[in-house]
Amino acid sequence: MSFLALMARVFVYGTLKRGQPNHKVLLDPTNGCAAFRGRGRTLEPYPLVIAGEHNIPRLLNLPGQGRLVLGEIYAVDERMLSFLDEFEGCPDMYQRTPLQVTVLEWEGARGAPEETPAADGTLRCFVYSTVTYAPEWVRLPHLDDYDFQGEHGLRYNPRENRCQARGPGLPCSAGGWGTEPRR
Numbered sequence: 001m002s003f004l005a006l007m008a009r010v011f012v013y014g015t016l017k018r019g020q021p022n023h024k025v026l027l028d029p030t031n032g033c034a035a036f037r038g039r040g041r042t043l044e045p046y047p048l049v050i051a052g053e054h055n056i057p058r059l060l061n062l063p064g065q066g067r068l069v070l071g072e073i074y075a076v077d078e079r080m081l082s083f084l085d086e087f088e089g090c091p092d093m094y095q096r097t098p099l100q101v102t103v104l105e106w107e108g109a110r111g112a113p114e115e116t117p118a119a120d121g122t123l124r125c126f127v128y129s130t131v132t133y134a135p136e137w138v139r140l141p142h143l144d145d146y147d148f149q150g151e152h153g154l155r156y157n158p159r160e161n162r163c164q165a166r167g168p169g170l171p172c173s174a175g176g177w178g179t180e181p182r183r
Contacts, residue, residue: 007075008078011042011127013069013071016072017146034075035074036107038108039070041071046059046062047137047140050141055154055157059130061095066142070145073103073123092132096128097126097129098127100124102121103122
């Protein structure tokens with residue numbers, strides 16, 4: 001079995017993308033290995049909203065509603081996948097679920113079948129979406145492409161600020177979400 005066969009594909013649409021506040025965790029080798037493979041868009045529409053007291057981008061697990069969402073595709077090893085589960089507060093805050101992504105740009109390997117997009121230009125990837133959300137989030141504006149400095153004007157509050165705001169010696173909640181309520 002090749003090393004690539006042990007890699008999982010993850011589609012990121014929010015703060016983990018390049019140029020966004022949490023991208024650094026994908027670059028940190030102590031978290032595992034993550035390799036950028038390309039850019040893509042969800043095959044089905046989903047509501048991507050900015051919600052909660054920290055203005056966190058959230059993909060609501062409501063396939064068929066919302067917009068086609070742009071993001072990045074990464075091949076990650078098991079250690080990075082485990083790290084991302086914890087980082088995303090999985091399974092409480094987000095759930096890691098599979099979805100089909102249309103590949104828009106591909107930089108990944110072309111040789112191994114598990115690394116190559118299908119003939120129709122799609123890949124099956126994991127995504128961190130949520131089924132636990134406040135009902136009013138469905139009515140928030142739906143985005144097709146998240147940028148923490150976007151025209152939406154909703155400033156993302158990085159988790160390191162949330163944890164520090166709790167005071168010295170006080171732990172952050174699971175996944176580092178600070179005071180974010182679980183739904």
